[in-house]
Each structure stands twice: as structure tokens, then as C-alpha cells.
Amino acid sequence: MRIGGCARYLSGVMGAVLAPAGAALAQAPAPPxxxxxxxxxxxxxxYETFAYRDIASSRPPVxxxxxxxLGTGPTIALEYGRVRPARLxxxxxxxxxxxxxxxxxxxxxxxxxxxDSARFIEGRYDYRRTLARSIGLPRLEGEIGARGxxxxxxxxxxxxxxxxxxxxxxxxxxFVAGLRYHAxxxxxxxxxxxAAMLARVRRRHEADALTExxxxxxxxxxxxxxxxxxxxxxxxxxxxxxxxxxEGVLLDHRAYTDERRRVTIGLTYAR
Amino acid sequence: xxxxxxHIRASLIVLAFASSACHTILGPAPIDRNWTVHxxxxxxxxxxxxxxxxxxxARLIDVLEDQYSVTVSALRLTYAGRVRAFAxxxxxxxxxxxxxxxxxxxxxxxxxxxxxxxxxxxxxxxxSHEANHVLIINGLGxxxxxxxxxxxxxxxxxxxxxxxxxxxxFPWTKSHRSQLPALSRLIDDGEWGRVDSQVxxxxxxxxxxxxxxxxxxxxxxxxxxxxxxxxxxxxxxxYGRPLEALExxxxxxxxxxxx
Numbered sequence: 001m002r003i004g005g006c007a008r009y010l011s012g013v014m015g016a017v018l019a020p021a022g023a024a025l026a027q028a029p030a031p032p033x034x035x036x037x038x039x040x041x042x043x044x045x046x047y048e049t050f051a052y053r054d055i056a057s058s059r060p061p062v063x064x065x066x067x068x069x070l071g072t073g074p075t076i077a078l079e080y081g082r083v084r085p086a087r088l089x090x091x092x093x094x095x096x097x098x099x100x101x102x103x104x105x106x107x108x109x110x111x112x113x114x115x116d117s118a119r120f121i122e123g124r125y126d127y128r129r130t131l132a133r134s135i136g137l138p139r140l141e142g143e144i145g146a147r148g149x150x151x152x153x154x155x156x157x158x159x160x161x162x163x164x165x166x167x168x169x170x171x172x173x174x175f176v177a178g179l180r181y182h183a184x185x186x187x188x189x190x191x192x193x194x195a196a197m198l199a200r201v202r203r204r205h206e207a208d209a210l211t212e213x214x215x216x217x218x219x220x221x222x223x224x225x226x227x228x229x230x231x232x233x234x235x236x237x238x239x240x241x242x243x244x245x246x247e248g249v250l251l252d253h254r255a256y257t258d259e260r261r262r263v264t265i266g267l268t269y270a271r
Numbered sequence: 272x273x274x275x276x277x278h279i280r281a282s283l284i285v286l287a288f289a290s291s292a293c294h295t296i297l298g299p300a301p302i303d304r305n306w307t308v309h310x311x312x313x314x315x316x317x318x319x320x321x322x323x324x325x326x327x328x329a330r331l332i333d334v335l336e337d338q339y340s341v342t343v344s345a346l347r348l349t350y351a352g353r354v355r356a357f358a359x360x361x362x363x364x365x366x367x368x369x370x371x372x373x374x375x376x377x378x379x380x381x382x383x384x385x386x387x388x389x390x391x392x393x394x395x396x397x398x399s400h401e402a403n404h405v406l407i408i409n410g411l412g413x414x415x416x417x418x419x420x421x422x423x424x425x426x427x428x429x430x431x432x433x434x435x436x437x438x439x440x441f442p443w444t445k446s447h448r449s450q451l452p453a454l455s456r457l458i459d460d461g462e463w464g465r466v467d468s469q470v471x472x473x474x475x476x477x478x479x480x481x482x483x484x485x486x487x488x489x490x491x492x493x494x495x496x497x498x499x500x501x502x503x504x505x506x507x508x509x510y511g512r513p514l515e516a517l518e519x520x521x522x523x524x525x526x527x528x529x530x
Contacts, residue, residue, distance in 0.1 A: 053299060054381075056374035061366060064299030065376035066317070066357045066383055103379065105317065105355065106304035159380065159409050161349035205412030208349045211496050213413060220297050246298045253413055253420065256378060257299050 037089075040081040044239065044266020048075040050098040050118050052155075055255035058248065064257050067105050069157070071098035071118055075262055088145070090126040095119075096262075113158040124149035128176065140181045147174040147193055162207040168249070172197040172221055187229040187237075195221040199249050217251035229268070237268040300366075306357070313339050314402075317357045324358035324386040331358070331386070331398065334432045338399040339406065341429035346488050348410030354402060355379075358386035373397050375404030377413075396435025400424045415498045417463040418454075422475025423495075426483060437484075440477040444525040447473075454478060454518045460499045481521045486510060 051070045057063035075096040082089045101116035102109045128145035135142045150171045157164040174195030181188045197219035205211045225243045232238050243262040249255060306317040307325060311332035318324040324331065335356060343350065359365035362372060365385050371393055373384030382401035386394065403424035407414075414420045428436035444451070451474055456462045463471055483491055490509050497505040506514050 052378070054376035054378035055299070056376060058297075060296055062297060062299045063366070063374055065379040065381050066303055067355055067376065067379040067381040068302060069379055103355070104302070105306065105308075106302040107306045107317070108308055110353075157378070159350060160352040162352075162409055164378075203413075207410060207412075208347070209411070209492070211412035213415070213496070222298070248297050253415060253417075254378075 037082040037084045038270060040079075040083060040268060040270045042077075042079040042081075042239065042266055042268040044077045044079075044241065044264040046075055046241075046262060046264030046266075048073060048096050048098065048260055048262040050096075050258060050260050051104075052118070052256060052258045055248070055250075055257055058250050058255045062248070062257065067103050069101060069112070069116075070104045070109075071101040071116065073098035073100070073118075075264060077264060077266070086130045086132070088126065088128040090128070092122075092124050092126070094122045094124075096260075115156060115158040115163075117154070117156045119154045120151060121153075122149060122151040126176065128178070135179075137181075139183055140179065143176075143178040143180065145176045145178075147176050147195065148172070149174070149195070162205065164203070164205055166201065166203045168202075169200045170197050170219070170249070172219075174221065174223070182229075185231040187227075189225075189227040189229070191223070191225050193221075193223045195223075197221055197247070197249065199251070201249075201251055215252050217249055219247060219249040221245065221247045235270050238265070239268050240265050303357075311336055313351070313353055315353060315355045317355060318386075319358070319360050319364070322358070322360050322386070323388055324360075327390050330390060331356075334395050335398065335402055337431050338402055338429045341431075342403055342406045342427045343410070345427050345483065346407065346410060346492065348406065350406060350410035352380050352409060354405050355381040356398065356402065357381065357383035359383060361385060361387065371397055373401040375401045375408075377405045377408035380405055380409065392433040392435045392439070395433040396425075396428060396439075399428050399433075399435075403427055411492065411495055414495055416458055416460055416502060417471075418458045418460075418475045418499075418502075419479075419495060419497075421472050422479045423491075425472060425476030426479035428476075437480050440473060440480055441525050441528040443473055444477040444522070445528055448522070448526075451522075454514055455503070458499055458502045458514070477525065478518070478521050481524055482517070485520075485524075 049070065049072045051068040053064040053068055055062060055064050073096060075094060077092060077094040079090060079092040096119070098118040101112035103112060124147055126145060126147045128143045131142040131144065153168045153170070155166040172195035174193040176191055176193040178189060178191035199217040199219055201217055202212065202214040223243060223245050225241060227239055227241045230238045241264045245260040246257070248257045305319060307320045309316040309318065309328045309332065314332055314335045316328050316332060318328055342348070362368065362370050362385055365372065365383060367385060370385050370387055373382060375382040382405055384398050384401050407423055414423070430436040430438055450470065452466050452470065457466065457471055457475055479491070493509045494502065494505045503514050506517065510517060
């Protein structure tokens with residue numbers, strides 16, 4: 001009973017892959033103490049596209065640039081979770097570097113200087129509760145939670161005759177809702193989160209003269225993520241994830257919106 | 272069999288949940304793809320196929336290339352990037368409130384505007400104003416008052432192809448003396464939005480055009496990035512006179528302007 005319960009809630013982290021693996025978990029040589037949380041590690045890597053659009057009017061409908069500053073690059077993520085019945089605590093660290101930038105207009109694309117770059121380092125904490133009430137289908141579970149995140153991002157934009165560099169420090173607090181479905185060796189998870197952001201921005205404009213401006217701003221963030229889990233061993237699962245993130249940052253005399261699309265593949269290990 | 276049907280239904284629910292969340296109220300519209308591109312030396316024009324803008328794109332490029340040269344020269348900018356101009360067929364097409372509207376996106380080196388007949392002062396002035404935002408902000412960085420941001424974009428209008436610059440601004444100032452708000456009000460970002468926008472744009476442009484003509488652009492660059500609260504002291508330091516004294520000089524100049 002205890003092991004079955006553990007397996008059920010591990011699915012919150014591992015996308016239900018381990019839910020049918022209750023028997024396998026039961027074979028673990030040293031079962032955890034009754035109140036000890038299950039520990040889950042996940043490492044993944046992949047690819048992210050980053051698209052930045054200047055905003056002239058942030059009131060809906062948002063008036064964003066018809067041109068996107070679009071870059072791509074590798075992303076690496078490491079996650080650590082502590083799972084108890086019906087609840088999850090998870091810490092994650094993600095770093096992404098985007099390069100190979102272009103201006104993309106929908107009808108053409110123009111390469112940007114190789115110095116154009118965008119770098120992101122994000123740390124976040126998730127707390128989730130599994131909904132006790134059934135949502136209508138067997139093996140389909142709902143969950144809600146909150147997420148706190150901090151991110152540091154650096155932009156470098158080499159214009160002809162001027163260089164823009166920017167360092168943003170953002171903190172956000174999000175409401176998260178999720179659905180989870182699992183069957184045999186495969187699990188499917190979807191989650192949606194909306195966050196309010198606080199931003200501290202330092203921007204440096206270097207041409208024949210140098211100007212530096214810093215200030216506070218606010219923003220929003222929406223994540224839509226899906227994960228497919230495939231159990232490949234009793235304690236190990238392969239996970240493929242897709243994240244689509246939309247953001248808006250509103251500052252004094254300036255605003256921007258960006259979109260990030262991330263595909264990663266990785267491994268989850270539970271003990 | 273029943274289990275398989277359950278899996279499919281469950282998967283569809285999960286996917287529907289994810290896709291319905293994609294649309295957020297605060298997100299931008301997707302990139303518009305209905306454009307034909309015409310290249311100038313430093314400007315790329317994106318026009319609707321078969322539109323008024325496409326029929327006149329050669330003239331539009333000429334006007335914008337001239338404006339580019341004038342602005343860069345007036346402020347001694349090192350910026351030399353390619354600017355992308357997007358010409359919309361109507362206010363509705365551009366999702367803007369009026370035909371005489373445009374928006375600039377300096378970080379993406381682009382701007383958009385409504386391009387309708389006639390091919391004259393209003394259209395050229397609007398287009399050049401928006402282009403100036405891109406040129407000035409990428410050349411000098413962001414200004415920190417609406418007074419400077421909007422005023423300078425119109426103050427530097429070239430008049431080779433139209434008369435929406437000084438030829439319009441100084442006589443307009445003279446003829447609207449009784450309606451002009453004090454500059455001390457306009458430099459305050461908190462007050463800027465309370466003044467009729469056309470008046471605010473014209474007054475700030477007229478004053479800054481006079482300031483550049485009479486005192487040069489080097490001094491202007493020194494006050495360019497000041498905030499509302501910093502600007503009065505910065506003006507006094509750079510020009511040696513308070514804002515009110517410069518305002519009086521500017522109004523006297525406009526009063527004597529002969530058309």
C-alpha cells in the first residue's frame with residue numbers, strides 16, 4: 001500500500017511512467033522510511049529558439065514589431081524533486097545560450113552579426129498538489145501549484161555603428177495548473193502557468209558616446225509545456241519535453257515581448 | 272478495446288488543455304506575411320502587393336533616404352543600420368486608430384505606418400517621424416521623456432520633399448500662441464498625456480528644432496537622456512539659461528517668423 005502510493009505520486013514528477021512500475025519499485029533493496037519523500041533527478045538537454053519583438057503599445061491588442069530578432073541555441077536543464085503523497089517540491093536550473101540571430105519578417109530573413117547573442121540562466125522552485133477529486137477519466141489526474149522563479153538574461157545586439165547590451169534580472173511568481181495521464185510505460189503531462197514578473201533592467205548603448213540606463217519594470221509570463229515519458233528501466237525514464245513561453249516586459253519608455261520554444265530530451269532517475 | 276478508447280480520449284483532453292492555453296490576452300499578434308519587399312540603399316520597404324505604397328515605393332524610398340542622411344548628419348550619429356519600413360493600406364489594416372498614424376520599433380530597427388493618398392506633406396512627415404525614432408534611438412539610446420522622444424523625431428524632419436518640418440512648425444507656433452502649454456508642463460511625463468497630443472508633438476518639435484538651429488546639436492545631445500525631473504537643471508547647466516528664458520527666446524523667434 002505504501003509503495004503503491006509512492007509510485008502513484010512519483011508519477012507527478014516522472015510523468016506517470018513509474019506509476020505502473022509499482023512492482024519494480026517494490027523490488028528496491030532499501031525502501032525509504034514511511035515519511036521519507038521519494039527523490040527524483042532529471043537531466044535534459046535540447047534546443048531553444050528565442051524571438052524578441054519590440055513593443056510600441058503594450059495595451060491589448062499589443063502593438064509588436066513586424067520584425068523578430070530570432071536566435072537559436074542549446075539549452076541544458078537539471079531538476080531535483082522531492083515527492084510525497086499528493087504533493088511535490090521541485091527545484092530546477094536551466095541555462096540557454098542563443099546565437100545565429102536573424103531578423104525575420106515573415107517574408108524574408110536577414111543574418112545578424114555573429115556577436116548578437118542572448119543568454120539565460122534560470123532557477124525555479126515548484127510546489128504542486130494533486131487534486132483529490134477525479135476529473136472524469138481513469139488515470140487522468142489534475143494538479144495545481146505555484147512556481148517562483150528568478151532569471152538573469154543578457155542580450156547583445158550589434159547594430160551598424162552602435163552596440164546595445166542589456167542585463168535583465170527577473171523574478172516571477174506563477175500559478176500552475178496541470179493534467180497528467182499515464183498508461184503502462186508511457187505518460188503524458190501538460191501544464192499551463194501564468195506569472196507576474198518584476199524586472200530590473202540595465203541597458204547600455206554604445207555608439208560614439210556611451211549611455212547607460214537602469215530601471216525597474218513589470219511583466220507577465222505564460223508557459224505551456226508538454227512532456228512525454230517513456231519508462232525504459234524500473235527506476236529510469238526517458239522524457240521528451242516541449243515548452244512554449246510567451247513573455248512581456250514593460251519598462252519606462254520601452255517594452256518588449258519575446259517567445260521561446262524549447263525541445264529537450266533527457267533522463268529521469270528516481271530513488 | 273475500451274481501455275484504448277479511454278487512452279485516446281484522455282490524450283485528446285490533455286492536448287486540448289495545452290493548446291487552449293496558447294492564446295494569452297497580453298501576447299502579440301503573429302507576424303504578418305502579406306508583404307512585397309522593395310530595397311533602397313539603407314531602407315527596405317515592405318508594402319502590400321498592388322497597394323498605393325507599392326505604386327509609389329520609389330518616391331517613398333527617396334524621401335526616407337534623404338531623411339536618413341539629414342538625421343544622421345544633424346545629430347552626428349554613427350548609427351548606419353538598415354531600417355525596415357512597413358506600409359499599411361489603412362488604419363484598419365494597421366490596427367491603428369487613425370489614418371495619420373505610425374509606430375516605431377527601434378530595437379528591431381523597424382517602423383510601420385499607414386500609407387494612403389495623397390502623396391504629400393502628411394504622409395512624408397508621418398513616415399519620416401517614425402523613421403527618425405529608429406535612427407535617433409539607435410544612434411543616441413533611449414530618451415527618457417516623451418518631450419524629447421516625440422519632439423526630436425519631428426524637429427529633425429527634412430524638408431527637401433515636403434514642408435512638414437520647420438516650414439510648418441514655426442508658423443504653427445506663431446498662430447497658436449494662445450493655446451500653447453508651458454514647456455515646463457510638457458517636459459513632465461506625468462503631464463504629457465494630459466495635453467492634446469497634436470499640440471504636445473508640435474510644441475516640443477518646434478522648440479527643439481529652434482534649439483538645434485540656434486545652439487547646435489552637441490548641446491542637445493547633452494540634455495537628450497535626462498529624465499523629467501533632471502531636465503530643468505540639465506538645461507540650465509548646458510545652455511547657461513533656465514528653460515523659461517529659452518522658451519521666451521523661442522517664442523520671440525517664432526513670432527518674427529515670416530512665411
